[in-house]
Amino acid sequence: MELKEDYFEQQQTLKNADTAQEHQINHSSPFDPSPTLKTCPVVRGYPFVGVLPELLQNPLRLFQRAIKDHPGEIVALKLGPIQAHLVTHPDHVQYILNDNWQNFGKGEAMWKPVRQVAGNSLITSQGESWFRTRRLMQPMFTANQVNTFTELSVKIIASQLARFEKAADGGAIDMENEMRLLTQSITLGVIFSSSIDHNRAETLVEALKVLMQGLSRRLFLCFLPKQFPIPGERAFRNAIQTTDDTILTIIRQRRQSAFEHGDLLERLLLARDEESKTGMNDQQLRDESITLFIAGYETTATTLTWIWYLLDKHPEVERKLRAEIDTVIGKRHPTSADVAKLQYTKMVIQEAMRVYPSGWFLARVVQADDVIDGYALKAGTTVLLCQYLTHRLPEFWDRPEVFDPERFAPEHSTQRHSHSYFPFGGGPHYCIGKHFVLLQTQLTVAMMMQKYRLRCFPGHPVEALPGITLRPRYGLRMIVEPV
Numbered sequence: 050m051e052l053k054e055d056y057f058e059q060q061q062t063l064k065n066a067d068t069a070q071e072h073q074i075n076h077s078s079p080f081d082p083s084p085t086l087k088t089c090p091v092v093r094g095y096p097f098v099g100v101l102p103e104l105l106q107n108p109l110r111l112f113q114r115a116i117k118d119h120p121g122e123i124v125a126l127k128l129g130p131i132q133a134h135l136v137t138h139p140d141h142v143q144y145i146l147n148d149n150w151q152n153f154g155k156g157e158a159m160w161k162p163v164r165q166v167a168g169n170s171l172i173t174s175q176g177e178s179w180f181r182t183r184r185l186m187q188p189m190f191t192a193n194q195v196n197t198f199t200e201l202s203v204k205i206i207a208s209q210l211a212r213f214e215k216a217a218d219g220g221a222i223d224m225e226n227e228m229r230l231l232t233q234s235i236t237l238g239v240i241f242s243s244s245i246d247h248n249r250a251e252t253l254v255e256a257l258k259v260l261m262q263g264l265s266r267r268l269f270l271c272f273l274p275k276q277f278p279i280p281g282e283r284a285f286r287n288a289i290q291t292t293d294d295t296i297l298t299i300i301r302q303r304r305q306s307a308f309e310h311g312d313l314l315e316r317l318l319l320a321r322d323e324e325s326k327t328g329m330n331d332q333q334l335r336d337e338s339i340t341l342f343i344a345g346y347e348t349t350a351t352t353l354t355w356i357w358y359l360l361d362k363h364p365e366v367e368r369k370l371r372a373e374i375d376t377v378i379g380k381r382h383p384t385s386a387d388v389a390k391l392q393y394t395k396m397v398i399q400e401a402m403r404v405y406p407s408g409w410f411l412a413r414v415v416q417a418d419d420v421i422d423g424y425a426l427k428a429g430t431t432v433l434l435c436q437y438l439t440h441r442l443p444e445f446w447d448r449p450e451v452f453d454p455e456r457f458a459p460e461h462s463t464q465r466h467s468h469s470y471f472p473f474g475g476g477p478h479y480c481i482g483k484h485f486v487l488l489q490t491q492l493t494v495a496m497m498m499q500k501y502r503l504r505c506f507p508g509h510p511v512e513a514l515p516g517i518t519l520r521p522r523y524g525l526r527m528i529v530e531p532v
């Protein structure tokens with residue numbers, strides 16, 4: 050089964066969303082309604098602090114250790130005085146993200162740093178305010194709407210490739226950095242088009258770099274006592290101020306301008322709520338545009354980086370991919386009609402997101418006491434879902450460690466559990482930018498492969514670093530060869 054794409058075509062879900070604030074629990078659980086209660090296994094840690102030091106040092110390693118002896122079970126992690134629960138079984142994921150999603154909110158603590166940056170936006174809000182924003186923004190993110198950005202994206206990628214050629218100049222290049230520069234340009238272009246000149250773009254990109262590092266650093270610090278000083282707090286706050294100033298100036302200028310830009314900011318400015326007929330104020334526009342930027346650029350850049358790494362390790366996949374791009378597009382620039390035909394390219398991207406999901410974990414907080422498959426969870430408990438682990442459960446994936454895009458061929462996808470694969474989340478909060486990601490990655494992969502062959506630099510170490518995204522710890526040094 051494919052992930053359900055458009056929940057918002059389902060009126061029933063909209064109605065459910067309306068009740069989200071009241072925490073009404075809708076028990077459409079796949080589990081036994083009156084189960085024998087089970088005890089969650091607890092992962093061994095140190096006295097008092099439990100596994101908190103390991104969580105702060107390497108959360109992915111901790112999660113891997115936690116499920117090693119208890120695959121598919123809900124596992125308790127003692128984090129100082131707090132207990133969190135790690136969830137990996139697709140049935141449990143489905144229950145939390147979809148079937149009973151109203152009872153699993155985003156909570157305050159873990160999202161606090163994101164709220165400091167993104168304010169009260171689609172990604173940070175809940176209940177009624179989230180629902181109204183999602184209803185307002187959803188129409189801008191359908192596959193058809195996103196496809197209208199193809200030409201602009203192709204233009205930006207082409208100009209970035211000209212820069213890339215110079216940077217490569219026959220030597221090695223840090224592909225992670227290159228992919229970040231590329232997705233920054235595309236994302237800024239799609240959101241602000243010509244309103245963002247070179248100087249503003251540089252200011253914003255520098256500030257966002259500090260913000261993303263700050264977010265990664267703060268990821269699990271909420272489990273520490275409140276008096277614990279957070280390093281880099283002043284730089285983080287300054288970067289928020291710079292971002293505010295830059296984006297609010299653009300928004301105010303755009304309100305005065307009659308010129309048509311055709312970008313996302315314009316669509317946000319024109320959007321009206323279907324009930325109240327009101328649009329967004331400047332602060333809301335600021336919060337949403339910054340959210341689209343931070344949610345979109347690093348996740349997409351990281352996905353592209355892993356794709357280049359995996360292609361180098363799997364020459365047979367690279368050959369097949371190249372053949373598809375040659376047949377469908379040849380040497381010209383791709384169009385949106387071509388993108389629809391790049392089926393194998395899409396499968397490669399999907400499989401890369403299984404093996405290295407850039408959004409590698411999700412957090413929720415239980416709203417009212419609940420029981421999942423016999424495991425009792427108290428209100429206020431943090432649950433951590435880990436795409437990286439669920440995507441590799443041997444019970445649901447044949448040879449899970451092997452990179453094999455054929456898994457995503459339509460004929461092989463029908464039997465899959467809908468929540469054994471959730472790189473874009475699931476349920477009503479699933480990623481609104483999913484079609485953007487597919488478009489940007491398909492275009493970038495196709496246009497780069499038309500010109501280049503990329504090889505990993507011999508001896509360069511590659512290891513996944515779990516921060517706000519899952520990225521290569523040492524970047525990705527690659528050698529660029531013309532085809």
Ligand code: HEM
Binds near residue numbers: 474
């Ligand atoms: C490879 C790239 C991306 C990945 C892996 C990714 C992943 C995710 C995931 C896992 C969620 C669910 C979060 C949760 O439930 O707590 C999410 C939500 C979201 N994503 Fe993405 N995303 C990507 C790109 C984008 C892009 C390009 C945009 C915008 C243009 C975007 C905008 C959002 C927004 C606004 C939400 C919140 C949706 C809601 O709660 O209604 N994402 N994303």
